[in-house]
Amino acid sequence: MFNLVGDVSSAARILPDLNGEALFISHAKGAYLWDDKGRKYIDTALGFGAVLVGHADDDINSEVAEALAGSAAPSWAHIREHGAASALAAHTGNLTKVVFNNSGSEAVHLACRIARTYTGKGKIAKMAAGFDGWLDDVAFGNVSTQEAAFKDGERPSTPRTTLLRFNDFDDVERLFQEDNDIAAVILEPMLANAGCIMAAPGYLLHVQNVARKYGALVISDEVLMGFRRHAGLASHLEGLDPDLASVGKAIGNGVPVSAVVGKPEVMAVVEAGRAARGGTFSGNPMACAAVTSTLAKLDAADYKELTARGNELRDSIVEIFKGVGITITTSGYGNVFGIWLGDQEPRNYEEAAKLANPAFTKSLHLALREAGLMIMPSPYGRLYISFEHAPTVIEEMKASFKYAAAKLAGEYAK
Template sequence: MAYLVGDVSSTARCFPLMDGKPVAIARSSGPYVWDESGKRYIDTVLGFGGTILGHAPDAVIQAASTALLTNPLPAVNHPSEELAAAALAQRTGNLNKVIFTNSGSEAVHLACRVARVATGKRRIVKIAAGFDGWLDGVAFGNVGSAEARFKPGQRPSNGYVTVIRYNDFNDVEQVFSEFDDIAAVLVEPMLANAACIPSVDGYLAHLQKTVRQNGALLICDEVLMGFRLHAGLTSHLYGIDPDLVSVGKAIGSGIAVSAVVGKAEYMKVAEEGRALRGGTFSGNPIACAAVLATMPALEKADYLALQAHGNILRESIIESFAKHGRTVCTSGYGNVFSIWFSETPPKTYDEGLALVNNELSLALHMHLRREGILIMPSPYGRMYISFAHDAAVVAEMQVAFERVAELMSRAVVGVGA
């Protein structure tokens, strides 16, 4: 009898069987993971972006271990919580008030609550196919859902959340003409969970301008993209000035921690007790130790080299498949990107839906798994590259992709489960 529901607590971690067996990772270090049989994989899942320094970085593990041994869970305030908040806020500009949470879903939920209380309005507008957590309300309109795809003149809504189309300038203005109770618009700087669809030129600026003109707040969900392109917020790198931002994943380098960072004028509703916040484990010493160790490491990290390694890999993947008669392209950035079996990547979710090929995406996953590279099995999956993926690791990946491109050029696409 199996006691764990569906064999895993998060459905995102449910990978397909191979030779009748699941993949179960027993150990991880740097760019690698090892399964229970001892087989090594180059990992591009990387905790779904949560291990930007690579698995188990020494400084982070040592800091978290010290906290675990000395002060794992006090019931009251502890010194490292303010220190961790300061370390984070020093890198988030005018969003200099911090509330720690345990997961990205909690951070998004709390940001929405703060926005609703601060504005006195109820409705949250989110991007169709954006993944802003699995909690009720913002799960509405997630990638793959029926409500994420809709025609002009339609407006999916559940009374709490209303969705708009990504990269659609007119839809931004249209939604504000339809509703007068919009507290905030929630957007990812890149539509990552729909397979890394970047914003088109001017879209985010137009979104911000329209939001401000209508008395709403702009919430950027950077649980995935925060600290991924530089040691700070991707929003600020794009010249956007959000009011609230959810961050997570990279800020703890594999240790569970997320946060809401926001402007003081809005975050005061939580400080004054008007927006409820809580959580026994929120801001715990282990999480704060991880943040304190991660922030200086990211400050010193060579993001240009990281992007270069990823871009070399992206170009190599395209060339390998072209050499063997199959066209692929990529979308995203050097250290987080998706592979499309098409000539050009989509600019909208609807375009992406038309390009999705479940059979080819699964075949790619299975072939690479046999070659010792672990990628997400979904057509909406992403490949992450960490600072531990050096030139030698990238070269090894290039060789594996070359072999897989050749295999997938043959008549039989799949490799079986």
């Protein structure tokens, strides 16, 4: 009898058995994982986007270990927190005020609380099928739920959350005409957890403009995409001017840390004590050491080269499957993308739900795992590459995809 529910504490980490055997990871380094049997895998989950520098980076780990040796929980203000906040704020434009948390879900929750306090309004509008954390309010409308697939004339809502259809320009104006209690809209620069659905040209700016017209704030949820495209916020690359942003994952290279960054006038409600914040471990020394050392690494990293490397991999994967008679496409960016069975990437969640093929994705996951490459088994999953995924690693990945394509050809070739 196992005491751990479902073998793992987070449902996102559940994997199918391979040849009747469960997978348990022993350790990781760079671009690779090793299981408890000593088998080696190239990793493309990478802490679900958290590991961007590469697993177990020596410099980052050294800084974190030094912080741990000085006390994991000193209780009071400590010497690393201001430095980490300054390092983060230097990358987030006019969002210059910082509050640290421990997880992306916590950061989104706090951003929503700040928005409600600042505006005096009660509801948060989120993108249907977007993932903004697992806490009750924003878990409403997550991918694969019934309410995420709502149609014209419907508006799934709770007393604290309401939904928007991603890439539907008309639905934005309609929402605010229907409801005058919207404190903020949560935007994701890309609907990542729905399989990397890209925003239509002008859509994100349209949402921001309409929200501002009706007195709502804009929260950019950058827990996943922040610092992945460049050393800063993805929303700023899209020309957006959010009032608040939640960041996490890549800012600590896998060490648990997140933050809310915001404009000073909005964050003033926190400094005044009107929006409660807390957390015994928020802004702890190890997290702050991870942020400071990780951001220094990212400042020196070549994002352009990494993106080009990933886009070349995407093109190769499509050609590999084409060679065995299977048509696939990819969506996203070079260093984070989804794979779809079909010739057209989805433009919205309705199309994504129709394209999603759990059987194909599971078969692909298992075949690649046999070949030493780990991908998410969900049809809405993503492949990440880190700065440790050097050209030699990319070539290894191509070989694994060739193995998997050949194995799946009998069932999926046309």
